[in-house]
Amino acid sequence: MKQFLLITDLDYTLVGDDEAMAQLNQQLDFHRQQYGTKVVYSTGRSPFLYQQLASEKKLLEPDILVCSVGTEIYINGSQDPDSTWADKLSQAWDRNLVKTISATFTELQPQAESEQxxxxxxxxxxxxxxxxxxPELERALLEQGLDIQVIYSGGQDVDILPRxxxxxxxxxxxxxxxxxxxxKTVACGDSGNDIALFAHREEKGIIVGNARPExxxxxxxNPNPNRYLATAKFANAITEGLQHFGFLE
Structure with a gap:
């Protein structure tokens, strides 16, 4: 066995079956100590909602935490997002203009302030x-010269992000x-905002058996031999996929 990098979504991917997660955490913790394996959480949650989840569930402490659909990266337990990544995202991003245009779409209901x-x-x-x-929202934003992307996931969440x-x-x-x-990198997910973990990627990918229709x-x-669709659900699916790819016995 050797070092690998696990990047996993949380809700309905790693989290969803407490017993299965506990068993996987035990294996990952051992692997991290023995081989230097790294565990990264990549979640749509803000840091506020991540901390809420971490207080409710027995999560391993991640080596790196990626929050807010890839827009914030916290390294080695830092309370401050990585400035290099933030500088990269700030180019051609106009948050106020995004909000102004989006406000004209009355069908959109703003999420909690913690998620903005x-x-x-x-x-x-x-x-x-x-x-x-x-499509109408994306067109309106692009017509203003905004370098953005619109991601829809979970059958309800709309996230507008820098390109x-x-x-x-x-x-x-x-x-x-x-x-x-x-x-030596494997990513795991269950919903639309995880497509970016799998699209045109050389990294291995695990899609849990309970994945969303989108x-x-x-x-x-978009078939890809680097990607594995598990039959199991939640953390059991991650274990199944890691065994499939030979990262765990």
């Missing part, structure tokens, strides 16, 4: 009208920071 971050503007949107509203900010680009930044080879539809339309 420096590089993320977030709303709720009913799944029934998302297919109509999202260069998502979980996949954050994964590349983290992997390079840790100096771990792409072939991710499963994308997975089926």
């Amino acid at each position: 971050r420096d590089f993320k503007v977030s709303y709720f949107l009913d799944e029934k009208i998302a297919g109509q509203v999202l 260069h900010a998502n979980k996949g680009m954050a994964m590349t930044f983290v992997r390079q920071h840790l100096e771990i080879d792409v072939t 991710l499963l539809d994308w997975h089926n339309a």
Whole structure:
């Protein structure tokens, strides 16, 4: 066995079955001590909601925490987001203009203030009208020259981010920071905001068996031998995938 880098989403991916997570945590903790394996959480949650989850569930302390859909990176337990990553995202990002344009779409309901971050503007949107509203929203933002992306996940969450900010680009930044080879990196997810972890990537990917339709539809339309669709759910799916790729016995 040897070192690898695990980057995993939290809600409905690592978290969802407490017993399965406890068993996986035990294996990961041993692997981290023996081989220097690194554990990174990549979540749509803000730091505030992450701390809330960490107080409720027995999570391993991550080596790096990626919050707010890839827009904030906290290294080695730091309370301050990495400034190099923040500087990269600040280019061509106009948060006030994003908010002004988005406010004209009455179908969008703002998320809690804790979820409105420096590089993320977030709303709720009913799944029934998302297919109509999202293209119009993206078009309105792009027409103003904004270099953005609009991500929809979980059947309700709309996140507007800088073009260069998502979980996949954050994964590349983290992997390079840790100096771990792409072939020894594996990402895990369950929903639309995790697509960036898997799209056009050389890293291994694990999609949990309980994944959302938006991710499963994308997975089926974009086959890749580096990606594994587990039959198990939640943390058991991560264990299944890590065994499939030979990272765990």
